[in-house]
Every structure is written in C-alpha cells, then in structure tokens.
Amino acid sequence: MRKSILFLNLLAVLSLVVACGPTPTPEVIEVEKEVVVEKEVPVTVEVEKVVEVEKVVEVTAEPVEAPTAEYVRDEALYTTGTAWAPPSDWNPVTNWNYATGVIGLLYETLFLYDPLANEMIPWLAESGEWVDADTYEVKIREGMAWSDGQPITAADVKFTFELGEQFAGVPYSSLWDWLDSIEQVDDYTLQFQFSDPLYHQWSRQLYMVAIVPMHLWEDRTEEEVTAGANENPVGSGAYLYETHGEDRMVWVKNPDWWATELLGLTPAPTRIIDLVNRSNNVSLGMLLQGNIDWSNNFLPGIKDLVTGGYGIEAYYPDPPYMLSANTACLWLNLTKPPMDDPAFRKALAFSIDVSQIVDVVYGGIVQASNPVGLLPSEGWLQYLDEDLVAEYGFSYDSDQARALLADGGYVDTDGDGFVEAPDGSPIELSVIVPFGWTDWMESINVIARSAQAVGINVETEFPDFGGYQDQLYGGTFDMAINNFGSGLSNTPWTYYDWLFRSPIRDQMTNGNFGRYDNQKVFDLVVELDKTPLDDKAAMQEVMSALQEIQLQELPVIPLWYNGAWFQAHTGVWGNYPSAVEGAPKYFPVFWNNYVQFGFLLAITELEPAEAE
Numbered sequence: 001m002r003k004s005i006l007f008l009n010l011l012a013v014l015s016l017v018v019a020c021g022p023t024p025t026p027e028v029i030e031v032e033k034e035v036v037v038e039k040e041v042p043v044t045v046e047v048e049k050v051v052e053v054e055k056v057v058e059v060t061a062e063p064v065e066a067p068t069a070e071y072v073r074d075e076a077l078y079t080t081g082t083a084w085a086p087p088s089d090w091n092p093v094t095n096w097n098y099a100t101g102v103i104g105l106l107y108e109t110l111f112l113y114d115p116l117a118n119e120m121i122p123w124l125a126e127s128g129e130w131v132d133a134d135t136y137e138v139k140i141r142e143g144m145a146w147s148d149g150q151p152i153t154a155a156d157v158k159f160t161f162e163l164g165e166q167f168a169g170v171p172y173s174s175l176w177d178w179l180d181s182i183e184q185v186d187d188y189t190l191q192f193q194f195s196d197p198l199y200h201q202w203s204r205q206l207y208m209v210a211i212v213p214m215h216l217w218e219d220r221t222e223e224e225v226t227a228g229a230n231e232n233p234v235g236s237g238a239y240l241y242e243t244h245g246e247d248r249m250v251w252v253k254n255p256d257w258w259a260t261e262l263l264g265l266t267p268a269p270t271r272i273i274d275l276v277n278r279s280n281n282v283s284l285g286m287l288l289q290g291n292i293d294w295s296n297n298f299l300p301g302i303k304d305l306v307t308g309g310y311g312i313e314a315y316y317p318d319p320p321y322m323l324s325a326n327t328a329c330l331w332l333n334l335t336k337p338p339m340d341d342p343a344f345r346k347a348l349a350f351s352i353d354v355s356q357i358v359d360v361v362y363g364g365i366v367q368a369s370n371p372v373g374l375l376p377s378e379g380w381l382q383y384l385d386e387d388l389v390a391e392y393g394f395s396y397d398s399d400q401a402r403a404l405l406a407d408g409g410y411v412d413t414d415g416d417g418f419v420e421a422p423d424g425s426p427i428e429l430s431v432i433v434p435f436g437w438t439d440w441m442e443s444i445n446v447i448a449r450s451a452q453a454v455g456i457n458v459e460t461e462f463p464d465f466g467g468y469q470d471q472l473y474g475g476t477f478d479m480a481i482n483n484f485g486s487g488l489s490n491t492p493w494t495y496y497d498w499l500f501r502s503p504i505r506d507q508m509t510n511g512n513f514g515r516y517d518n519q520k521v522f523d524l525v526v527e528l529d530k531t532p533l534d535d536k537a538a539m540q541e542v543m544s545a546l547q548e549i550q551l552q553e554l555p556v557i558p559l560w561y562n563g564a565w566f567q568a569h570t571g572v573w574g575n576y577p578s579a580v581e582g583a584p585k586y587f588p589v590f591w592n593n594y595v596q597f598g599f600l601l602a603i604t605e606l607e608p609a610e611a612e
Helices: 010-016 154-166 173-177 199-208 222-227 258-262 280-288 302-307 342-351 354-361 386-392 398-407 438-453 465-474 493-499 519-529 536-553 599-603
Strands: 076-080 111-114 119-122 125-132 135-140 179-186 189-194 239-245 248-253 271-275 323-332 429-432 458-461 479-482 556-564 567-569
Touching (some): 135 154, 173 199, 280 567, 323 438, 342 398, 354 438, 386 536, 429 438, 438 479, 465 479, 519 536
Parallel strands (some): 429 458
Antiparallel strands (some): 111 119, 323 556
16 A cells, blocks of 8 residues: 655655654663664765755655554554664663663553653652651552562562662662662651752652562572563563564553552553564554554654644644654864854854754754753743843854854954964864764754854764764764753753763763863752752752853753654544643653653553544
C-alpha cells in the first residue's frame, strides 16, 4: 500500500530520506561507561541553500510490511521513536541502554512527574516530605506486589538506593557523597538522613531511580547489577516482559498490577509493541498506513499530516504542533580566540536569524528559545527574569551585530568581506553537527550564512557522530550545536548543571563543553541545588544571579527548543493526549527517561477509535 503526501516544502522532503536530529534524554548523571549512539546511515543529499518557498512535491512513503498479525489489532498499541537497535537489556540500573519501557512499564519509581502541571505524583510512594532540613521521610504504599507475588516493602526501596553505596558503577552512587544513611522505621516507612542535602538532585532521583526487588537482586554481583542484561525480569509495573525480536519489544499487560486496585487505573492496550526504528521515512510510511499508532519520531511536514485528512494527530492542532523537550544551544569553545571574547560572542548571537531555523528548517514545529534557554514549561519559565532579558538579552539584528564587532575592534582590514581579530589575525571558524542529522545540518547552514552576512567567517563541518563526540567532549571544536543535557525535568537546576558543569576536565562528557571557567557561577549552581524547592523566592534570587552573568557573558547561545515529537494515528486508538479542550493532558512521549512524565497515565485513558 502506498500513500502520497502533497505540498511538503523541499527541505522537509529531503529530511524524509535521512535520519534526523536526536531525541536525547535529560540525563546529567556521569558514569564511567562509553555510550554508543546509533543513527541510521544516511544517503548523501546535497542542499545548496535553505529554500524559503513552498514547492509542490509528491513524496511516496516507503512501502513496508505490516507488523506481524499475531496479536488482536484493537488490543495492541504499536509505538516507535526511541529504539534504533534490537532490545537486549532489561536492567533498570544501567539506565543508558535498556529496552524502551523498562523504567515506567516494567519497573517503577517512587514518584512520577507531570511537567504540564509541574507536580510530583506519588507512585510507589504514598507520600514523601522533608521532616526537617536533613531528613526526608518516604511512606511506601501498602498492598503492592512484585509480578512474582512477593510484597513490595520499604526494604526493597532501601536496598535499591543502597546499591549506589555498595557499587560505584551504579549511576546514582554519587548520591552517597551527601546521603549518610537510610533508616527503615517500619515495613512501609523510610527516613533518608543527609549530611548536606542537595534538594534538587534528590527531587529528581525520586522519579528517576527505579525500585528493584531485593529478594531477587541481593545476591547479584557488581557486574550483574551494573552490566547484566537482567533477563526474565520481575517488576512492579503495569506491563510484563512477553517477548522481543530483532525489530520489536513486546510488553503484555500485568493482570495483577497494584494500581488497578489501589488507584483505579487500568491501561487500555493489552500489549504495547515498541518497534525498532529502521529510518524515519519507514516510520512515516507505517504511521500513514496505520501500522504505528503512537510515534515519537521526528517527522517533517506535520502541518500536511495533521490537516491533510490522514487521520494523524499531534499534541497541538496548530503550530508549533509539538510541546518542547529540550534546548538546542550553540556551544562556543572559550579556550580559542575570538570565542574567548564576550563582545564577539554577543555579536555572533545578534547575527543569527533563528526564525529561518524555526520557520524554514523545521517548518514551524519548533519554537525559538528565550535568550537564557529556559524551557517554556510551568516549572522553568516562572524563573525567567524578564527584566534582565530586556536589559541584556539578544535577538536577530544584523546591524547591531556589525556595530558590536566594530566596537570590539573586529574590522575587515584586507577587504575580503570578513573581519579580522583586533590584533589583525584572520578569523576562520567552523561549526559542527553530526553528519546525517539533517535538521541540525540545515540549522548550522543558517548559522554560518547569518555569521558570514555580518562579516564573521564561519564554515560548516559534518563529522560522523564519533568524530563530533570526540571534538565536543575533548574541546577541540570551534562551535557546535548540542542539547544532550538540556531536557525537561522538575527543576531548572538540571539545565544549569549542564551549562556550567564543574570541575573542568580534559574530557567534558556531560556539559560545559566550551570550558567556561567561572567559580562564582559554579558556586551559584551549587547554591541553587542546596535551596529547598518550596523556597521560590530564594530560588529566584539565585536564578537571577545566574541569568545576569549568563546574559552578560554569553558563554553559550540558546537558539531553539527541540520538540517532544508526537504523532498519533487515530485508526485503532483515540483519546490521545492533546491540547484540545476535553482531551487528556499528559506529556505524550515514550522515550527512555521520559515515560515517568505521563505516558503511563496517558495509556490508561486511551479508548478504541470511534467506528466510522
């Protein structure tokens, strides 16, 4: 079966034939483990310039076989958007490689976080509170059981967190630098005693650390805990492992899930079948054919899909169609001139026409960032200091960029159209993104043209992902786009910890790629972490201090918000999350480390599609 899409702009069409930009997680935990990111190997497409006019183009979605028809179709939810390789790991402790749904569907956390309402939702925990400045008390729900029938108690929670104390390879082991002990008060009550509580880090762990059954894990070795595949997993969640294959992970509903009795929740699909991505255009074809119900892939031409009668929904019925998931920033290597000059950095920021990225490269499905990069979410945007933005912020203004260059001593002394540095030396810079990430590739083409238009000599380079990673982490790049640690969370501290990660090392694998060295800023990030989340006035004071330095010195330039890509086919299921009045309001993403943001609750409200 073939189906055509009409009137996609030329850039969108080109994006269909290659793998696009990443859907990174918000993880900011450092672990001693090499992370391999797999991307679809793209075909070579040459694009000389961003096309600003729409062209009538017919695109044929790649024909694909329908998913194996061994399941009752109206009882199965087919998903895609996270996995680019066959599932092989069901270990919730090794949180960088597990099959989609291991945390959220199979294993669960003490709390969930709803970013739309900015609320922590008690989950395995019935409640949690700071009983004094150094003690956090958790009460576990009574009446819960593991899928093997054994009861879930406070002992399981205590054991899970103490794995971090026992084994350095556990991602949350650094928690024990400031956590003294865990006292089990009774079968369902724990008290966490902190020596120097870091409130923001702790709040995040409450919905990121998956609880494991002590009776099955207590005899495991360090290698089994930190590197084992955890085959035949036993969890607490709404779904059980059923099977997996080269192209899919199959979850089947847990008939004894505790939340059905205790919370009145029942997931609608009997099975969730998460398909391995072969390419984005294959996913597009399967979505149009109704063989995928819920897609979290980047798919271009959303306006045409949503309004063209294809039975496709996005979160918003109008632009930008998508919620925002993370901030794409232009990182500048501050160890190299002229990027070490704040005046040059500000001129560069004023030179970039972000509207061309938003409207042309992405076709209006992303939003331009504010000048500090805080996501447009309830939990983050409340701390944006509008007065500071008005005083020190930037927006596209090529005349202002030229004036700032001139004022800083950057002039074209040899008449080649490009400015030289104040000492007369030539400026020849490159900006990099991984080859094949076509939305980012076109975005830096815009950045380079914008810079060249005001006299800054910037060229684009597209190394493979390994080369990009080596330059970024090793500090040999000039400029680069990255968003890996800017993802949504319950606290903007995670964003600032990524921007200003310290100490500076030879390899900066988790932020501060530009090597911005400012002890005052580092101290402010720690101060923010030590500020209770309910003390909003104190948080605002620290956040404003950070934003003032950030806007004055511009060590990194936020540009746009990458979308929480979500497209749903309405042929089998309905009542998807949506901004439309009366629809469920959940963050509609089934990426790893995002399931706790609303996907599980969303599938409890899915309904069979209305018969036509």
